[in-house]
Structures are given as C-alpha cells and as structure tokens.
Amino acid sequence: MPSAREVLLATARDIVVAGDWERTPLAELASRAGVSRQTVYKEFGSKDGLAQALSANETEIFLAELAMVLESYPRDPVAGTRAAVAHTLRTAANDPLLKAILSSARGPSELLPLLTTRAEPMLEAARRLLTGYLTEHWLHLTTRDVGLVAESTIRLTVSHLVLPLAPIERTADDIATLVERLLPAEPRTPVRKPSYALSKARGSVHEHA
Amino acid sequence: MPSAREVLLATARDIVVAGDWERTPLAELASRAGVSRQTVYKEFGSKDGLAQALSANETEIFLAELAMVLESYPRDPVAGTRAAVAHTLRTAANDPLLKAILSSARGPSELLPLLTTRAEPMLEAARRLLTGYLTEHWLHLTTRDVGLVAESTIRLTVSHLVLPLAPIERTADDIATLVERLLPAEPRTPVRKPSYALSKARGSVHEHA
DNA sequence: GGTTGACAAAACCGGGAGAGATGTAATCCT
C-alpha cells in the first residue's frame, strides 16, 4: 500500500512528464492521485514544494541508478563510463523532468523554473560519484587529474544531451574513448568495497522505462 | 566614410548589447544611426533581417578572430588551443550577442530567438576551423580522431561559457591539458600555408574590447 | 543611395470583469 506521499509524487511526475505541470490545478492532481487537496499541503506545503520534492526524488533515483550502473563494471572503468553516459542520455531522452534537471534547459514549453536551481548541485553530485569511481581504478593519479576527467565527462554528456548530433551509442563510445586516452596507465582494479556508491533510493516511486 | 549598412550594423549591435533590442523601435535605431527608417528596409528587408545580418556579421568576425589567434601559434597547437579557448570565453563574457549565438541561451531578458538557429552552424564552423588547425600539426591521426578532439573542445568551451565554475585562464589551461593528453604523439609542424584560416572579416564594423 | 510623408495591418499596452487557483483554517471522521 503506497502512502499518500508516494502516490502524489508519482502522479506529479506523470503530469510533469506530460508537460502539463503549470496547466494542471492542484485539485485535479490530488483527485487523480485519489487524495484530497489538503493532504498535499500537509505533506509538501505548497505546489512548489511538491515540485521541489519531486525534483529531489528524481535526483536521488537517478544518482542511485548511476551508481548501480558503475558498480556493474567494477573491473572496467572505461566500459563503466561508457555505460553510465549511455544510460544518462537514454534515460534523459525519455524523461523531460530529468532532462530539465540536468540541463536547466528552457524547453519549448518553458519547463518549471524551480528545477533550474537544482541543476548545479545535481551535476556536482554526479561529478563526485564519477570521481570516486575513477579513483578506485587509477590510484596513482592525482585528485586534480581525476576530477578534471570526471568534470569533462559530465559536461560533455550534458552537452550531448542539449545538442545531440550523433546516436546515443556513438556518443557514449566517443566519450569513453576520451576517458580511456586521458587516463591510460595502470588500470589496477582493487575490487574492494566501493565507497563511492550512494545509498539506494528510498523514496523511489516510479520505474524508469 | 562608413556606409549606411555598416553604421546600421554598429548601432544595432550597441542596442542588442545594451539589451534593448525588442524595446527599441526601428525608427529610433535608424535615427540614432543618422539614417532614415526606409533605408533599413532597403538594406535588410525587416527588423529581423537586420538581426540576422548582425548575427552573421558577428559570427564572421568571431571566426576570423579565432583563426588569427590560432595562426599566432603555428608551432604549438596546445598553446594555440589554450589561447583560442581563453579568447572565446573572454570575448563572450563581455559580449551578450556572441554569447547568445554560441550558447543559444535564453538569458534573463529573453534574448532574441532569431539567433537560436544560428548556434549550430556557428559551432560547426568553429569545429571545422579547429579540426583544420589540429590536422596541420598531427598529420598521422585519423580525421575521426582529430574531429573528436575538436568537437570535444568546442563543447567543453561552450559548457564552461554556460556554467562557469573556474576562472577563465584556469578553464583554458584545463582544456588545453586535455587536448595535449588526447593527441600526444609526433607534434610535427609543417609550417606551410595554413589552409584552415578563413578570409578576414570584411563586413567588420566594430572593435572588440 | 538616400530622404520624406502617408498608410494599412499588425503587435503592444493598460484597465476591468470574471473565472479559476492557491493557500489557510476549522471541523469531522477513523
């Protein structure tokens, strides 16, 4: 039995993805979630509060997914990077909300400006995640070097998200190639407990297609 | 004696940079340029036509500058890249018009959407320029490899333009470092006539600070 | 190549009425 909070987040997400956020009254959202309007205020304080919570939830889920993707390549950081980039591009392509969070892009329909604030912290979190992952594999490199590569990977991914020119798989291959050439030496794989992985998403409500 | 076309472009540029484009009537623009309103229609067809021409002019000037910057480092492609990136970031920081063209960013004041269309061709031109420059120095690399590096450089530069985190010089150093590591071998310098350089800006009207 | 003047059509203001949403609160239910 999902809590009111959870079903509200899920419905809100559907509405945002459908591009109807500003158009949809809170009353309709609530009734569609099978919940009264006041419950929303109790739980989230305001409509914006709901959007914020949704954004935070989405961010958390995405970062957890990203960590899982990376974890599944514990011995091959280049393949891991490639998979992470591809996963990001693929997911964001089908998810206007995530895309908005990542790129802070004002789409044709002027997506909610609340998320703009979220963009930078989100990218920063992703950068830390990637940095940790890469550090596990190239122990001899300086923090600065790994950070540079991680940040470039993130920026390039977002860039290709905003202005895609090649198919996703091709882009992922390209970025992975860059990483491989940038950090070429000594791919030692310690295979210890990965300290970079974040806790799993707790408030997860929806499934990613 | 500057032609009416030139002085019109210059005045239009001032207005755009001041952020008053949509606010300013064509009549005022014309009189400020010391020219009648009809001359504008004769020369550019419409107000949008003026904006288009301005954008094209700006693009041409910028690309010519970029080519000159690169030409001044005929033997050191890493330093050349570094200088080109720094020049781009520095110029765009003081030039809302160029920034809009490069990033297609809707600023707080909702900059002219005409330029949005311009963004991709402009980046494509810059990519070709850089590709040609780099090819002069790393003859042994495949077109695909050089193209990859060039495109990444462009994308990273734009990314840092949109979301600057470090000082410009630092960013330029970082990107140059990436290029250096990506294309490490055999920096042969043919020093022949650089075929990548475009013709100088002809319609150039203003001076870049 | 340029100016002046006139002109229709379109875009851009306020202001005001009405509808619709948001946010707060009291009360009731279980």
Added chain:
DNA sequence: AGGATTACATCTCTCCCGGTTTTGTCAACC
C-alpha cells in the same frame, strides 16, 4: 495520528476592449 470535507480570502490568470505604437509597404522626390 492521517486524512476528508467545506468554507473562504487572496492571488493570479485570462479574456476583452479601447487606444497607441510599430511594422512593413507604398509613392514621389532628390
């Protein structure tokens, strides 16, 4: 507690209506 219902004040959004400005196109003129 967790939630629903009803009520209500306050915003905001939208539509409409004029009046004004701006755009874009003439023609005639130098």
